Amino acid sequence: MDVKTLCLGVLTLGDASGYEIRKKFEEGPFAAFYDASYGSIYPALAKLLADGYVSVTEYTQSGKPAKKVYQLTEVGRAAFIAELRTPPAPDRIRSEHMVYLFFADYLEPRQLTAVFDAYHAHFESMATFLEGLGCDDLPLGRQFVRGFGRTFYRSLADYMDAHRDDLMGAAAKRGAETEAAE
Amino acid sequence: MDVKTLCLGVLTLGDASGYEIRKKFEEGPFAAFYDASYGSIYPALAKLLADGYVSVTEYTQSGKPAKKVYQLTEVGRAAFIAELRTPPAPDRIRSEHMVYLFFADYLEPRQLTAVFDAYHAHFESMATFLEGLGCDDLPLGRQFVRGFGRTFYRSLADYMDAHRDDLMGAAAKRGAETEAAE
DNA sequence: GGGGCCATGTAACCCGTTACATGATTGA
DNA sequence: TCAATCATGTAACGGGTTACATGGCCCC
Numbered sequence: 001m002d003v004k005t006l007c008l009g010v011l012t013l014g015d016a017s018g019y020e021i022r023k024k025f026e027e028g029p030f031a032a033f034y035d036a037s038y039g040s041i042y043p044a045l046a047k048l049l050a051d052g053y054v055s056v057t058e059y060t061q062s063g064k065p066a067k068k069v070y071q072l073t074e075v076g077r078a079a080f081i082a083e084l085r086t087p088p089a090p091d092r093i094r095s096e097h098m099v100y101l102f103f104a105d106y107l108e109p110r111q112l113t114a115v116f117d118a119y120h121a122h123f124e125s126m127a128t129f130l131e132g133l134g135c136d137d138l139p140l141g142r143q144f145v146r147g148f149g150r151t152f153y154r155s156l157a158d159y160m161d162a163h164r165d166d167l168m169g170a171a172a173k174r175g176a177e178t179e180a181a182e
Numbered sequence: 183m184d185v186k187t188l189c190l191g192v193l194t195l196g197d198a199s200g201y202e203i204r205k206k207f208e209e210g211p212f213a214a215f216y217d218a219s220y221g222s223i224y225p226a227l228a229k230l231l232a233d234g235y236v237s238v239t240e241y242t243q244s245g246k247p248a249k250k251v252y253q254l255t256e257v258g259r260a261a262f263i264a265e266l267r268t269p270p271a272p273d274r275i276r277s278e279h280m281v282y283l284f285f286a287d288y289l290e291p292r293q294l295t296a297v298f299d300a301y302h303a304h305f306e307s308m309a310t311f312l313e314g315l316g317c318d319d320l321p322l323g324r325q326f327v328r329g330f331g332r333t334f335y336r337s338l339a340d341y342m343d344a345h346r347d348d349l350m351g352a353a354a355k356r357g358a359e360t361e362a363a364e
Numbered sequence: 365g366g367g368g369c370c371a372t373g374t375a376a377c378c379c380g381t382t383a384c385a386t387g388a389t390t391g392a
Numbered sequence: 393t394c395a396a397t398c399a400t401g402t403a404a405c406g407g408g409t410t411a412c413a414t415g416g417c418c419c420c
Contacts, residue, residue: 001278002407009281012288019371029284033277040408042373063417065371081288088278088297095215096183096270098330099191102211104323106194106263115270141286144349148280148341155337159330167326184379201399222380224401245389247399 008080011072127153190262309335
Protein backbone atom coordinates (compact mmCIF):
# COMPACT_ATOMS: atom_id res chain seq x y z
CA MET A 1 0.00 0.00 0.00
CA ASP A 2 1.64 3.16 -1.20
CA VAL A 3 1.39 6.70 0.13
CA LYS A 4 -1.19 7.63 -2.49
CA THR A 5 -3.63 5.06 -1.18
CA LEU A 6 -2.89 6.01 2.40
CA CYS A 7 -3.67 9.65 1.60
CA LEU A 8 -6.97 8.55 0.14
CA GLY A 9 -7.66 6.70 3.37
CA VAL A 10 -6.81 9.70 5.51
CA LEU A 11 -9.07 11.88 3.38
CA THR A 12 -12.05 9.59 4.05
CA LEU A 13 -11.84 10.93 7.60
CA GLY A 14 -12.28 14.50 6.38
CA ASP A 15 -10.69 17.09 4.14
CA ALA A 16 -7.08 17.91 4.89
CA SER A 17 -3.97 19.62 3.59
CA GLY A 18 -0.67 17.88 2.96
CA TYR A 19 0.62 19.27 6.19
CA GLU A 20 -2.34 17.97 8.14
CA ILE A 21 -2.07 14.55 6.56
CA ARG A 22 1.52 14.41 7.65
CA LYS A 23 0.50 15.18 11.21
CA LYS A 24 -1.98 12.32 11.24
CA PHE A 25 0.93 10.02 10.50
CA GLU A 26 3.07 11.65 13.13
CA GLU A 27 0.66 12.17 16.01
CA GLY A 28 -2.82 11.24 14.85
CA PRO A 29 -4.65 7.94 14.52
CA PHE A 30 -2.10 6.44 12.13
CA ALA A 31 0.97 7.25 14.16
CA ALA A 32 1.04 3.80 15.75
CA PHE A 33 1.16 1.82 12.55
CA TYR A 34 2.31 3.91 9.65
CA ASP A 35 4.38 6.91 8.69
CA ALA A 36 5.00 9.13 5.69
CA SER A 37 7.12 12.18 5.07
CA TYR A 38 6.41 15.40 3.15
CA GLY A 39 8.61 14.25 0.34
CA SER A 40 6.17 11.43 -0.37
CA ILE A 41 2.88 13.11 0.58
CA TYR A 42 3.06 16.22 -1.60
CA PRO A 43 3.91 14.36 -4.81
CA ALA A 44 1.25 11.76 -3.96
CA LEU A 45 -1.36 14.49 -3.59
CA ALA A 46 -0.31 16.06 -6.89
CA LYS A 47 -0.69 12.72 -8.64
CA LEU A 48 -4.03 12.08 -7.00
CA LEU A 49 -5.26 15.48 -8.13
CA ALA A 50 -4.10 14.93 -11.68
CA ASP A 51 -5.90 11.58 -11.73
CA GLY A 52 -9.13 13.04 -10.39
CA TYR A 53 -9.11 11.12 -7.10
CA VAL A 54 -9.13 14.34 -5.09
CA SER A 55 -10.06 17.97 -5.64
CA VAL A 56 -8.50 20.95 -3.97
CA THR A 57 -9.56 24.24 -2.41
CA GLU A 58 -7.02 26.91 -1.64
CA TYR A 59 -7.41 29.06 1.45
CA THR A 60 -5.37 32.19 1.98
CA GLN A 61 -4.89 32.72 5.68
CA SER A 62 -3.77 35.91 7.33
CA GLY A 63 -0.50 35.51 9.15
CA LYS A 64 -0.04 31.99 7.87
CA PRO A 65 0.98 30.51 4.54
CA ALA A 66 -1.73 29.66 2.06
CA LYS A 67 -3.23 26.25 2.54
CA LYS A 68 -4.41 23.70 0.02
CA VAL A 69 -7.16 21.56 1.40
CA TYR A 70 -7.86 18.37 -0.47
CA GLN A 71 -11.23 16.66 -0.73
CA LEU A 72 -11.85 13.08 -1.78
CA THR A 73 -13.92 12.77 -4.97
CA GLU A 74 -16.36 9.94 -5.48
CA VAL A 75 -13.86 8.35 -7.83
CA GLY A 76 -11.20 8.60 -5.15
CA ARG A 77 -13.42 7.04 -2.53
CA ALA A 78 -14.29 4.20 -4.88
CA ALA A 79 -10.60 3.66 -5.68
CA PHE A 80 -9.76 3.43 -2.01
CA ILE A 81 -12.50 0.92 -1.33
CA ALA A 82 -11.41 -1.09 -4.36
CA GLU A 83 -7.89 -1.12 -2.98
CA LEU A 84 -9.21 -2.59 0.25
CA ARG A 85 -10.64 -5.53 -1.70
CA THR A 86 -7.14 -6.81 -2.41
CA PRO A 87 -5.52 -8.82 0.39
CA PRO A 88 -3.28 -6.85 2.76
CA ALA A 89 0.49 -7.15 2.43
CA PRO A 90 2.36 -8.60 5.41
CA ASP A 91 3.23 -6.20 8.19
CA ARG A 92 6.71 -4.78 8.09
CA ILE A 93 8.47 -3.97 11.32
CA ARG A 94 11.90 -2.46 11.56
CA SER A 95 12.94 -1.93 15.11
CA GLU A 96 16.48 -0.78 15.45
CA HIS A 97 15.87 -0.46 19.17
CA MET A 98 15.24 -4.19 19.40
CA VAL A 99 18.48 -4.84 17.56
CA TYR A 100 20.33 -2.71 20.10
CA LEU A 101 18.69 -4.46 23.04
CA PHE A 102 19.30 -7.85 21.44
CA PHE A 103 23.00 -7.00 21.41
CA ALA A 104 22.92 -5.46 24.88
CA ASP A 105 26.21 -7.19 25.73
CA TYR A 106 28.00 -5.08 23.16
CA LEU A 107 26.74 -1.78 24.54
CA GLU A 108 28.36 0.31 27.22
CA PRO A 109 26.19 0.23 30.35
CA ARG A 110 25.41 3.92 30.12
CA GLN A 111 24.34 3.71 26.54
CA LEU A 112 22.25 0.62 27.20
CA THR A 113 20.48 2.50 29.97
CA ALA A 114 19.93 5.51 27.73
CA VAL A 115 18.54 3.45 24.86
CA PHE A 116 16.37 1.39 27.16
CA ASP A 117 14.95 4.32 29.08
CA ALA A 118 14.22 6.39 25.99
CA TYR A 119 12.46 3.43 24.42
CA HIS A 120 10.50 2.72 27.56
CA ALA A 121 9.49 6.37 27.88
CA HIS A 122 8.19 6.25 24.34
CA PHE A 123 5.98 3.23 25.04
CA GLU A 124 4.82 4.71 28.31
CA SER A 125 3.87 8.05 26.81
CA MET A 126 2.08 6.46 23.90
CA ALA A 127 0.20 4.23 26.33
CA THR A 128 -0.91 7.06 28.59
CA PHE A 129 -1.81 9.16 25.58
CA LEU A 130 -4.03 6.45 24.10
CA GLU A 131 -5.52 5.66 27.50
CA GLY A 132 -6.49 9.31 27.82
CA LEU A 133 -8.55 9.29 24.65
CA GLY A 134 -12.18 8.52 25.40
CA CYS A 135 -13.88 5.50 23.88
CA ASP A 136 -16.46 7.72 22.23
CA ASP A 137 -18.81 6.90 19.39
CA LEU A 138 -16.08 6.08 16.88
CA PRO A 139 -16.73 3.55 14.12
CA LEU A 140 -16.05 0.01 15.28
CA GLY A 141 -12.89 -0.37 13.25
CA ARG A 142 -11.32 2.71 14.76
CA GLN A 143 -12.33 1.68 18.26
CA PHE A 144 -10.75 -1.70 17.72
CA VAL A 145 -7.55 -0.18 16.43
CA ARG A 146 -7.40 2.27 19.32
CA GLY A 147 -7.76 -0.55 21.82
CA PHE A 148 -5.15 -2.51 19.91
CA GLY A 149 -2.73 0.37 20.21
CA ARG A 150 -3.45 0.77 23.89
CA THR A 151 -2.83 -2.91 24.50
CA PHE A 152 0.33 -2.82 22.44
CA TYR A 153 1.93 0.12 24.22
CA ARG A 154 0.67 -0.77 27.68
CA SER A 155 1.80 -4.40 27.65
CA LEU A 156 5.19 -3.55 26.32
CA ALA A 157 5.73 -0.61 28.67
CA ASP A 158 4.83 -2.90 31.54
CA TYR A 159 7.07 -5.67 30.27
CA MET A 160 9.97 -3.27 30.08
CA ASP A 161 9.26 -2.02 33.59
CA ALA A 162 9.20 -5.55 34.94
CA HIS A 163 12.40 -6.62 33.23
CA ARG A 164 14.51 -3.53 33.38
CA ASP A 165 16.60 -4.87 36.21
CA ASP A 166 17.21 -8.20 34.51
CA LEU A 167 18.91 -6.39 31.68
CA MET A 168 20.39 -3.55 33.67
CA GLY A 169 21.50 -5.40 36.73
CA ALA A 170 24.33 -7.11 34.94
CA ALA A 171 25.12 -4.02 32.90
CA ALA A 172 25.26 -1.92 36.06
CA LYS A 173 27.71 -4.38 37.58
CA ARG A 174 29.83 -4.25 34.47
CA GLY A 175 29.53 -0.49 34.63
CA ALA A 176 30.58 -0.32 38.27
CA GLU A 177 33.65 -2.39 37.50
CA THR A 178 34.49 -0.20 34.55
CA GLU A 179 34.08 2.96 36.57
CA ALA A 180 36.13 1.56 39.46
CA ALA A 181 38.90 0.86 36.99
CA GLU A 182 38.75 4.38 35.56
CA MET B 183 20.62 0.53 9.92
CA ASP B 184 21.15 -1.07 6.56
CA VAL B 185 21.26 -4.71 5.58
CA LYS B 186 25.07 -4.73 5.63
CA THR B 187 25.14 -3.86 9.32
CA LEU B 188 22.37 -6.31 10.07
CA CYS B 189 24.36 -9.07 8.37
CA LEU B 190 27.32 -8.19 10.53
CA GLY B 191 25.06 -8.51 13.56
CA VAL B 192 23.75 -11.87 12.48
CA LEU B 193 27.30 -13.11 11.92
CA THR B 194 28.25 -12.27 15.53
CA LEU B 195 25.94 -15.16 16.42
CA GLY B 196 27.98 -17.56 14.33
CA ASP B 197 29.15 -18.15 10.78
CA ALA B 198 26.43 -18.37 8.19
CA SER B 199 25.69 -18.39 4.49
CA GLY B 200 23.48 -15.86 2.73
CA TYR B 201 20.72 -18.40 2.68
CA GLU B 202 21.01 -19.02 6.41
CA ILE B 203 21.06 -15.30 7.19
CA ARG B 204 17.86 -14.92 5.26
CA LYS B 205 16.25 -17.64 7.35
CA LYS B 206 17.16 -15.86 10.56
CA PHE B 207 15.15 -12.91 9.33
CA GLU B 208 12.29 -15.11 8.28
CA GLU B 209 12.00 -17.60 11.12
CA GLY B 210 14.88 -17.03 13.48
CA PRO B 211 15.50 -14.59 16.29
CA PHE B 212 15.13 -11.52 14.07
CA ALA B 213 11.85 -12.52 12.48
CA ALA B 214 9.82 -10.46 14.94
CA PHE B 215 11.49 -7.15 14.32
CA TYR B 216 13.28 -7.13 11.02
CA ASP B 217 13.32 -8.61 7.55
CA ALA B 218 15.56 -8.75 4.53
CA SER B 219 15.37 -10.47 1.17
CA TYR B 220 17.99 -12.28 -0.90
CA GLY B 221 18.19 -9.37 -3.25
CA SER B 222 19.62 -7.26 -0.46
CA ILE B 223 21.55 -9.89 1.49
CA TYR B 224 23.75 -11.28 -1.30
CA PRO B 225 24.96 -7.89 -2.54
CA ALA B 226 25.51 -6.81 1.09
CA LEU B 227 27.67 -9.85 1.72
CA ALA B 228 29.67 -9.19 -1.44
CA LYS B 229 30.30 -5.62 -0.34
CA LEU B 230 31.22 -6.71 3.16
CA LEU B 231 33.69 -9.22 1.73
CA ALA B 232 35.26 -6.62 -0.56
CA ASP B 233 35.66 -4.29 2.41
CA GLY B 234 37.25 -6.92 4.61
CA TYR B 235 34.47 -7.06 7.18
CA VAL B 236 33.89 -10.74 6.53
CA SER B 237 35.79 -13.65 5.08
CA VAL B 238 34.34 -16.62 3.29
CA THR B 239 34.79 -20.38 3.13
CA GLU B 240 33.23 -22.40 0.36
CA TYR B 241 31.87 -25.87 1.05
CA THR B 242 30.91 -28.24 -1.71
CA GLN B 243 28.16 -30.50 -0.47
CA SER B 244 27.02 -33.73 -2.09
CA GLY B 245 23.43 -33.58 -3.22
CA LYS B 246 23.17 -29.92 -2.42
CA PRO B 247 24.43 -26.73 -4.03
CA ALA B 248 27.77 -25.37 -2.93
CA LYS B 249 27.60 -23.15 0.08
CA LYS B 250 29.50 -20.01 0.95
CA VAL B 251 29.84 -19.60 4.67
CA TYR B 252 30.82 -16.16 5.87
CA GLN B 253 32.80 -15.39 9.01
CA LEU B 254 33.08 -12.07 10.73
CA THR B 255 36.59 -10.64 10.78
CA GLU B 256 37.89 -8.61 13.70
CA VAL B 257 37.47 -5.49 11.59
CA GLY B 258 33.90 -6.47 10.90
CA ARG B 259 33.15 -7.07 14.56
CA ALA B 260 34.63 -3.71 15.47
CA ALA B 261 32.61 -1.99 12.76
CA PHE B 262 29.42 -3.52 14.09
CA ILE B 263 30.15 -2.44 17.64
CA ALA B 264 31.04 1.03 16.42
CA GLU B 265 27.72 1.18 14.63
CA LEU B 266 25.97 0.38 17.90
CA ARG B 267 27.55 3.47 19.46
CA THR B 268 25.40 5.72 17.30
CA PRO B 269 21.86 6.31 18.57
CA PRO B 270 19.20 4.00 17.15
CA ALA B 271 16.84 5.31 14.46
CA PRO B 272 13.15 5.42 15.35
CA ASP B 273 11.21 2.21 14.86
CA ARG B 274 9.31 1.93 11.62
CA ILE B 275 6.08 0.02 11.55
CA ARG B 276 3.98 -0.52 8.47
CA SER B 277 0.89 -2.49 9.23
CA GLU B 278 -1.43 -2.74 6.31
CA HIS B 279 -3.56 -5.06 8.40
CA MET B 280 -4.21 -2.27 10.87
CA VAL B 281 -5.24 0.01 8.04
CA TYR B 282 -7.74 -2.59 6.87
CA LEU B 283 -9.12 -3.07 10.37
CA PHE B 284 -9.25 0.68 10.92
CA PHE B 285 -11.47 0.93 7.86
CA ALA B 286 -13.50 -2.13 8.81
CA ASP B 287 -16.70 -0.35 7.81
CA TYR B 288 -15.59 -0.30 4.21
CA LEU B 289 -14.92 -4.03 4.06
CA GLU B 290 -17.39 -6.71 3.15
CA PRO B 291 -18.16 -8.80 6.22
CA ARG B 292 -16.61 -11.91 4.73
CA GLN B 293 -13.42 -10.16 3.87
CA LEU B 294 -13.23 -8.49 7.26
CA THR B 295 -13.55 -11.90 8.88
CA ALA B 296 -10.89 -13.35 6.61
CA VAL B 297 -8.42 -10.52 7.27
CA PHE B 298 -9.08 -10.56 10.98
CA ASP B 299 -8.78 -14.31 11.39
CA ALA B 300 -5.62 -14.59 9.34
CA TYR B 301 -4.04 -11.78 11.33
CA HIS B 302 -5.12 -13.32 14.61
CA ALA B 303 -3.80 -16.71 13.59
CA HIS B 304 -0.46 -15.12 12.84
CA PHE B 305 -0.21 -13.54 16.29
CA GLU B 306 -1.38 -16.72 17.94
CA SER B 307 1.12 -18.93 16.14
CA MET B 308 3.99 -16.56 16.81
CA ALA B 309 2.99 -16.42 20.47
CA THR B 310 2.84 -20.20 20.90
CA PHE B 311 6.06 -20.59 18.97
CA LEU B 312 7.92 -18.15 21.21
CA GLU B 313 6.33 -19.60 24.32
CA GLY B 314 7.66 -22.99 23.29
CA LEU B 315 11.27 -21.85 23.21
CA GLY B 316 12.99 -22.47 26.52
CA CYS B 317 14.44 -19.61 28.51
CA ASP B 318 17.85 -21.19 28.42
CA ASP B 319 21.21 -19.66 29.09
CA LEU B 320 20.96 -17.01 26.41
CA PRO B 321 22.73 -13.68 26.83
CA LEU B 322 20.59 -11.19 28.72
CA GLY B 323 19.81 -9.06 25.69
CA ARG B 324 18.49 -12.00 23.75
CA GLN B 325 16.43 -13.21 26.70
CA PHE B 326 14.93 -9.78 27.06
CA VAL B 327 14.07 -9.58 23.39
CA ARG B 328 12.53 -13.04 23.42
CA GLY B 329 10.31 -12.09 26.34
CA PHE B 330 9.44 -8.88 24.58
CA GLY B 331 8.33 -10.81 21.52
CA ARG B 332 6.33 -13.22 23.64
CA THR B 333 4.57 -10.36 25.41
CA PHE B 334 3.93 -8.62 22.12
CA TYR B 335 2.34 -11.56 20.36
CA ARG B 336 0.51 -12.92 23.38
CA SER B 337 -1.11 -9.64 24.46
CA LEU B 338 -2.23 -8.83 20.97
CA ALA B 339 -3.52 -12.32 20.22
CA ASP B 340 -5.52 -12.13 23.45
CA TYR B 341 -6.78 -8.65 22.68
CA MET B 342 -7.99 -9.82 19.31
CA ASP B 343 -9.68 -12.84 20.87
CA ALA B 344 -11.45 -10.65 23.41
CA HIS B 345 -12.65 -8.10 20.88
CA ARG B 346 -13.43 -10.20 17.86
CA ASP B 347 -17.15 -10.04 18.48
CA ASP B 348 -17.16 -6.27 18.95
CA LEU B 349 -15.86 -5.89 15.42
CA MET B 350 -17.56 -8.89 13.87
CA GLY B 351 -20.91 -8.67 15.57
CA ALA B 352 -21.93 -5.65 13.60
CA ALA B 353 -20.28 -6.91 10.45
CA ALA B 354 -22.08 -10.25 10.78
CA LYS B 355 -25.39 -8.42 11.10
CA ARG B 356 -24.60 -6.36 8.02
CA GLY B 357 -23.63 -9.57 6.31
CA ALA B 358 -26.83 -11.34 7.29
CA GLU B 359 -28.86 -8.48 5.89
CA THR B 360 -26.86 -8.49 2.69
CA GLU B 361 -27.25 -12.21 2.28
CA ALA B 362 -30.97 -12.04 3.06
CA ALA B 363 -31.29 -9.45 0.33
CA GLU B 364 -29.38 -11.55 -2.20
C1' DG C 365 17.35 37.22 18.80
C1' DG C 366 16.45 32.47 18.22
C1' DG C 367 13.80 28.49 17.94
C1' DG C 368 9.61 26.36 16.69
C1' DC C 369 5.36 26.05 14.14
C1' DC C 370 2.80 26.79 10.01
C1' DA C 371 2.96 25.60 5.06
C1' DT C 372 4.35 23.89 0.28
C1' DG C 373 7.09 21.95 -2.69
C1' DT C 374 11.44 19.83 -5.56
C1' DA C 375 15.29 16.78 -6.74
C1' DA C 376 18.82 13.64 -6.15
C1' DC C 377 19.94 9.77 -4.37
C1' DC C 378 19.86 5.30 -2.20
C1' DC C 379 18.20 1.21 -0.73
C1' DG C 380 15.66 -2.54 -1.22
C1' DT C 381 12.07 -5.27 -3.51
C1' DT C 382 10.58 -8.04 -7.24
C1' DA C 383 11.37 -10.89 -10.71
C1' DC C 384 14.31 -13.59 -13.27
C1' DA C 385 17.86 -17.35 -14.02
C1' DT C 386 19.47 -22.13 -12.70
C1' DG C 387 19.35 -26.71 -10.91
C1' DA C 388 19.68 -30.98 -7.94
C1' DT C 389 17.29 -33.59 -4.39
C1' DT C 390 13.67 -35.26 -1.43
C1' DG C 391 9.17 -36.27 0.14
C1' DA C 392 4.09 -36.34 -0.59
C1' DT D 393 4.61 -35.70 -10.79
C1' DC D 394 4.57 -31.68 -8.33
C1' DA D 395 5.96 -28.85 -4.72
C1' DA D 396 9.25 -27.59 -1.55
C1' DT D 397 13.91 -26.98 0.19
C1' DC D 398 18.54 -25.97 -0.54
C1' DA D 399 21.49 -22.50 -2.67
C1' DT D 400 23.48 -18.29 -5.18
C1' DG D 401 23.19 -14.56 -7.67
C1' DT D 402 21.75 -10.34 -11.11
C1' DA D 403 19.14 -6.39 -12.97
C1' DA D 404 15.64 -3.28 -13.41
C1' DC D 405 12.58 -0.70 -11.36
C1' DG D 406 10.25 1.91 -7.94
C1' DG D 407 9.36 4.14 -3.91
C1' DG D 408 10.43 6.88 -0.35
C1' DT D 409 13.81 9.49 2.44
C1' DT D 410 16.84 13.27 2.96
C1' DA D 411 18.10 17.56 2.12
C1' DC D 412 17.28 21.76 0.10
C1' DA D 413 14.54 26.12 -0.82
C1' DT D 414 11.41 29.83 1.17
C1' DG D 415 9.20 32.79 4.49
C1' DG D 416 6.13 34.92 7.95
C1' DC D 417 4.47 34.78 12.68
C1' DC D 418 4.59 33.99 17.68
C1' DC D 419 6.48 33.08 22.06
C1' DC D 420 10.36 32.86 25.24
